[in-house]
Amino acid sequence: MATMLNGAAIMDAALLLIAGNETCPQPQTSEHMAAIDVMGLKHIIIVQNKIDLIREQQALDQFKQITEFKMGTNAANAPIVPISAQLKYNIEVISEYIVKKIPLPIRDFTSEPRLIVIRSFDVNKPGSEVESLKGGVAGGSLLKGVLRIGQEIEVRPGITTKNADGSLHCKPIKSRVLTMYTEGNDLQFAVPGGLIGVGTKIEPTLCIADRLVGQVIGSEGSLPPIYYQIEIQYYLMRRLLGVRSEGKAKGAKITDLSKNEVLLVNIGSLSAGGRVTATKDMKSRSGEIEKRAKIVLNNAVCTEVKEKIAISRKINKHWRLIGWGEIKGGMKMAI
Numbered sequence: 001m002a003t004m005l006n007g008a009a010i011m012d013a014a015l016l017l018i019a020g021n022e023t024c025p026q027p028q029t030s031e032h033m034a035a036i037d038v039m040g041l042k043h044i045i046i047v048q049n050k051i052d053l054i055r056e057q058q059a060l061d062q063f064k065q066i067t068e069f070k071m072g073t074n075a076a077n078a079p080i081v082p083i084s085a086q087l088k089y090n091i092e093v094i095s096e097y098i099v100k101k102i103p104l105p106i107r108d109f110t111s112e113p114r115l116i117v118i119r120s121f122d123v124n125k126p127g128s129e130v131e132s133l134k135g136g137v138a139g140g141s142l143l144k145g146v147l148r149i150g151q152e153i154e155v156r157p158g159i160t161t162k163n164a165d166g167s168l169h170c171k172p173i174k175s176r177v178l179t180m181y182t183e184g185n186d187l188q189f190a191v192p193g194g195l196i197g198v199g200t201k202i203e204p205t206l207c208i209a210d211r212l213v214g215q216v217i218g219s220e221g222s223l224p225p226i227y228y229q230i231e232i233q234y235y236l237m238r239r240l241l242g243v244r245s246e247g248k249a250k251g252a253k254i255t256d257l258s259k260n261e262v263l264l265v266n267i268g269s270l271s272a273g274g275r276v277t278a279t280k281d282m283k284s285r286s287g288e289i290e291k292r293a294k295i296v297l298n299n300a301v302c303t304e305v306k307e308k309i310a311i312s313r314k315i316n317k318h319w320r321l322i323g324w325g326e327i328k329g330g331m332k333m334a335i
Contacts (some may be wrong), residue, residue: 090130214270
């Protein structure tokens with residue numbers, strides 16, 4: 001689930017894949033549908049796969065199940081396309097829907113560039129000579145702005161260490177864009193939309209095995225502040241999803257957040273553990289009750305106020321999505 005939420009942070013649309021030879025919804029399907037709602041994805045295509053393994057009546061019965069399942073969600077108006085990925089039936093229909101039904105988002109080309117990192121790696125082979133070593137590569141998607149070859153960049157939070165008292169200290173990484181690639185094509189500049197790989201002068205060991213995941217890249221001095229504690233307004237789902245229950249029994253009821261509880265929060269492409277230090281109910285200007293919580297994070301995060309987050313709780317040794325929230329403020333880290 002954490003991997004799905006990290007990827008969804010940069011997506012404009014989603015394909016919800018449902019196996020035709022199973023009843024709908026499966027626990028994981030319900031959890032992923034909730035995650036789509038949390039991340040605010042509006043453009044969804046539901047794919048009913050494996051129709052080559054079932055009879056026509058079974059496919060029609062499951063179609064009705066899917067139609068009932070999607071009501072009241074962001075996918076309420078989503079098309080349901082039956083396919084067979086193995087035999088390549090209706091793949092061209094999926095392509096047509098993507099091209100014609102999913103609108104091209106409005107992109108911001110005028111702001112300072114901001115790239116969210118979802119992968120990073122070292123491209124050097126073992127035994128390479130010092131003279132031939134290359135800097136680390138960061139993979140992700142530009143949220144806004146234009147990134148160019150030769151541009152000076154900053155990576156936040158950067159290198160995070162712990163002081164003697166256990167507090168976090170961050171040192172942003174400063175570097176330069178050397179190369180950019182997408183789908184094997186060499187780029188001179190990159191614009192929002194799509195995935196790109198950015199070759200930098202960063203020490204390769206800092207990028208190996210996705211160590212930069214959750215970091216944000218942008219022009220020096222233009223990135224949001226770094227937080228080690230966040231205050232959020234949160235919303236919890238009524239019942240637990242993603243856990244199998246007998247028959248038509250509903251999932252367990254989700255209890256409110258409690259002090260000292262350990263949670264997993266997804267902020268952008270970062271998955272960070274955190275401990276709840278305080279909770280309170282506040283009255284908004286409209287008279288509604290807002291639930292607030294303060295969370296001290298295990299990892300520093302580069303983010304800003306009004307950023308959406310997903311909240312997960314450990315249940316039966318697995319992290320399960322229980323709600324979402326919005327950052328209202330927090331404690332910033334001095335750099």
